[in-house]
Amino acid sequence: MSKSKKIMDMINNLTPKSKTSKSLKSSPPQPSSSPSSSASSLINQSSSSNYPSTDDSSKTSLSSKTSLSSLKDSLPENPHIYDLSEICEATNNFLKKPFSFSSSSTSWRCSIRGKEVIIFQRKFHLPIGLPELQKRLLTICRSHHSSVIKLFGVSSPGNYIYLVYEYVHGANLATCLRNPQNPSYTVLSSWLSRMKIATDIANGLDYIHHFSGLNSESVHGHIKSSSILVTEDSLNAKICHFGTAELCGERVGNESSLSKNSGSSDSREMKFEGTAGYMAPEFQASASVTQKCDVYAFGVVILELVSGEEALRYVFDKGGGVYKRISVIERAREVVAVGGGELRKWVDRRMKDSYPVEVAEKMVLLGLECVDDDPEKRPHTGLIDVRVSKLYLKSKKWAEKFGLPTDFSVSWAPR
DSSP states (O other), X not given: OOHHHHHHHHHHHHHHHHHHHHHHHHSOOOOOSSHHHHHHHXXXXXXXXXXXXXXXXXXXXXXXXXXXXXXXXXXXXXXXXXXXXXXXXXXXXXXXXXXXXXXXXXXXXXXXTXXXXXXXXXXXXXXXXXXXXXHHHHHHXXXXXXXXXXXXXXXXXXXXXXXXXXXXXXXXXXXXXXXXXXXXXXXXXXXXXXXXXXXXXXXXXXXXXXXXXXXXXXXXXXXXGGGEEEETTTOOEEEOOTTHHHHTTOXXXXXOTTGGGGTOOOOOEEBOOOOXXXXXXXXXXXXXXXXXXXXXXXXHHHHHHHHOOOSEEEEEETTTTEEEEEEHHHXXXXXXXXXXXXXXXXXOGGGTTOSOHHHHHHHHHHHHHHTOSSGGGSOOHHHHHHHHHHXXXXXXXXXXXXXXXXXXXXOOSOO
């Protein structure tokens, strides 16, 4: 066969494929009715432009389909506004045994729309219209962080709101530090595990304040050891109740905290229910909370992690015949003032003196900076996140130096 004929045969074989590829590129994208379908459309268009169509296109590789499916599954879901009938069915008309109970909320662990969830029932502080509720919910539900429990959606009948959060296996930090069944035992028996908890909380709180998609003055308002979940598998910390303040109407004024999206300013104040031992002085005076109030509460949590003590407790004084109020903040200030070996006496003894003293001192000092009476002297969460992360790395190097485990696997069985 002549060389010219070979060349002509090659051109004829290529021509149909090039036409097919060209027609694919020129076809307009199909309209979509939702963010997820729009993302799927973009994914499909991208795949078509990279891989020209052939007569054997039905035999798409299984790995490509799997990766696309995984990507679609990872995309953020639209927030749900559940019907009250769904909440009633999930909770057996609220006759199901509560998962937790407090003066401000009741929760149930159950299943809804095929997902294991925790449903919290709380009262509205101020009525919120459906459009405003949807607007707030849209931003909060699309916020994602590994140290923040995800909110799936809400139901808002009458004076109550039902917040549907993902269920994560574990226990709250207060229980992990102070097991009521066995006070001498804690799953957080190593210094590194507590530093890991502090790092997760600092990182999650910084995200809420600055990167959650709300606005620059976004606050949590309910930071405390009982609102921090410690996961059962890896002892990671997750902040609970993100979005509760925004969705329950704990505010004064008519402007939305989501006003950043519209470019307008937001000067409204927030009104919260506080917890004794975690409330900043300015919060107690005005019931108005700011990011610096969250910082104050986080400072208390740091001191709890170091000492294992409650934020606030009352001990009976036999001599005076009255109960004496003991604050973890006051105890930390006393320890720092005395100096010397007083810190070693105060650090949780269940860690058996196995911790880097220098890092422990710096953590106590950071906690006291966070609970300074002057809010302007408290560090912002971005700086806190950096400082805690550095101290965690120092703790990890210390643990590696002495051959201590740096990965955690614990049993949660009763002791």
